Amino acid sequence: MSQPPAVVDVRALTFDVFGTVVDWRSSIIREGRSLGAAKGLQADWEAFADDWRGLYQPQMEKVRTGKLGWTKLDDLHRMSLDILLERHGIRGLSEAEIDHFNRAWHRLDPWPDVVAGLVRLKRRYPLATLSNGNVSLMVHLARYAGLPWDAILGAEPTQHYKPQPGAYLGTADYLSLPPSQCMLVAAHPSDLEAASSVGYRTALVPRPDEHGPGSDPPPSGEGFDLVAKDFGDLADQLGC
Amino acid sequence: MSQPPAVVDVRALTFDVFGTVVDWRSSIIREGRSLGAAKGLQADWEAFADDWRGLYQPQMEKVRTGKLGWTKLDDLHRMSLDILLERHGIRGLSEAEIDHFNRAWHRLDPWPDVVAGLVRLKRRYPLATLSNGNVSLMVHLARYAGLPWDAILGAEPTQHYKPQPGAYLGTADYLSLPPSQCMLVAAHPSDLEAASSVGYRTALVPRPDEHGPGSDPPPSGEGFDLVAKDFGDLADQLGC
Numbered sequence: 103m104s105q106p107p108a109v110v111d112v113r114a115l116t117f118d119v120f121g122t123v124v125d126w127r128s129s130i131i132r133e134g135r136s137l138g139a140a141k142g143l144q145a146d147w148e149a150f151a152d153d154w155r156g157l158y159q160p161q162m163e164k165v166r167t168g169k170l171g172w173t174k175l176d177d178l179h180r181m182s183l184d185i186l187l188e189r190h191g192i193r194g195l196s197e198a199e200i201d202h203f204n205r206a207w208h209r210l211d212p213w214p215d216v217v218a219g220l221v222r223l224k225r226r227y228p229l230a231t232l233s234n235g236n237v238s239l240m241v242h243l244a245r246y247a248g249l250p251w252d253a254i255l256g257a258e259p260t261q262h263y264k265p266q267p268g269a270y271l272g273t274a275d276y277l278s279l280p281p282s283q284c285m286l287v288a289a290h291p292s293d294l295e296a297a298s299s300v301g302y303r304t305a306l307v308p309r310p311d312e313h314g315p316g317s318d319p320p321p322s323g324e325g326f327d328l329v330a331k332d333f334g335d336l337a338d339q340l341g342c
Numbered sequence: 343m344s345q346p347p348a349v350v351d352v353r354a355l356t357f358d359v360f361g362t363v364v365d366w367r368s369s370i371i372r373e374g375r376s377l378g379a380a381k382g383l384q385a386d387w388e389a390f391a392d393d394w395r396g397l398y399q400p401q402m403e404k405v406r407t408g409k410l411g412w413t414k415l416d417d418l419h420r421m422s423l424d425i426l427l428e429r430h431g432i433r434g435l436s437e438a439e440i441d442h443f444n445r446a447w448h449r450l451d452p453w454p455d456v457v458a459g460l461v462r463l464k465r466r467y468p469l470a471t472l473s474n475g476n477v478s479l480m481v482h483l484a485r486y487a488g489l490p491w492d493a494i495l496g497a498e499p500t501q502h503y504k505p506q507p508g509a510y511l512g513t514a515d516y517l518s519l520p521p522s523q524c525m526l527v528a529a530h531p532s533d534l535e536a537a538s539s540v541g542y543r544t545a546l547v548p549r550p551d552e553h554g555p556g557s558d559p560p561p562s563g564e565g566f567d568l569v570a571k572d573f574g575d576l577a578d579q580l581g582c
Contacts, residue, residue, distance in 0.1 A: 176518065228481050238518035241468050241492045252481045254492075258516065259499045276498065278416065278478035 219333020459573020
């Protein structure tokens with residue numbers, strides 16, 4: 103299949119991960135329920151998952167604005183978790199149990215189309231993460247979910263949390279490519295818009311179930327180089 | 343198979359690449375001969391390969407000492423190549439041909455035991471490069487040679503060329519591990535000694551043919567946590 107003109111120069115694909123590649127919400131709910139069952143805890147794990155993700159941007163914003171020095175996402179997740187355990191009245195967990203729950207973000211299930219799609223895409227393109235997750239989190243997640251990345255890039259190796267331009271530009275620099283030869287694949291228009299503003303090509307893959315089944319109305323595909331319904335469709339459109 | 347006591351806490355394996363994982367010398371000679379045949383050039387490609395590698399440490403030393411700002415190994419290789427094309431009297435190459443030859447370092451063959459050994463080791467351990475090669479070089483090399491890395495770390499993401507301590511310490515930090523839970527696998531005692539001095543565990547895998555068949559007398563295994571004859575033997579010893 104021939105490629106759209108805008109993407110013929112693309113030499114590497116980079117990926118948002120949380121929401122685009124993996125279904126964080128149902129995975130965190132599953133981990134919460136498992137912990138609750140093991141420890142006899144009552145909690146609204148759906149609300150807990152949403153609250154945990156809700157603190158994601160505010161915690162990173164402390165780093166972006168310099169209120170907090172560089173801090174790995176694992177550690178930001180832990181700061182949020184400590185707040186939420188208190189807020190949800192969850193008590194009696196050991197340090198090892200809290201640490202294990204914090205690493206629930208290392209055990210997120212991929213959307214069903216992801217692994218087969220990445221295997222196809224990898225035949226033609228180097229595949230790199232461009233996530234706000236730290237390197238060891240991404241390594242563990244890739245091993246858990248079977249994600250065949252060629253490189254773990256993004257926030258930690260560039261010391262910039264998306265949507266700061268340095269996260270995208272630094273990732274392109276590690277790939278030794280101009281931004282115009284890099285494509286970001288993401289479910290979130292704001293991420294794609296930030297990438298596009300520094301010269302990336304963009305592929306929108308909506309994930310309407312990210313915040314729960316059917317929760318998210320499909321975003322407009324306006325302004326992106328490609329819109330694909332899943333990673334298999336993306337592989338089709340890229341001729342992989 | 344039970345593990346030696348020194349390695350039971352190891353949580354990730356890191357690898358020197360040039361010489362340890364790939365046979366740079368015979369690959370560069372092959373690439374030189376191929377270029378020579380295509381362009382009708384006469385040259386001593388064995389001497390050329392040795393001279394190119396011979397400029398490796400002096401070029402990195404300019405960066406280590408601050409005479410040169412951070413420079414990717416690809417660019418250091420190119421600086422050396424320009425010197426050596428002149429010195430060996432090789433003329434008439436286009437910029438595209440010189441660039442392609444410079445990327446011979448992206449097309450190095452692995453030693454015969456490497457891929458099968460890494461696949462076994464990866465079942466139990468995250469595998470990361472700890473090479474002076476830049477990220478895009480390592481990505482291309484992994485795709486060429488089928489090396490199943492979990493992460494590309496080492497010099498470029500830490501901005502320190504080995505044997506500077508920052509290369510080893512920064513790699514451990516990306517892995518979110520103390521150095522004592524990281525093992526460096528390398529053919530070169532000096533690399534292992536530098537890693538050991540900052541707390542890494544060490545595995546020596548001698549490559550007696552690195553500088554030509556039978557060129558290198560086997561180094562003493564004294565002072566290293568493991569000594570393995572190849573990556574299969576390493577996997578055996580680590581219980582993989």
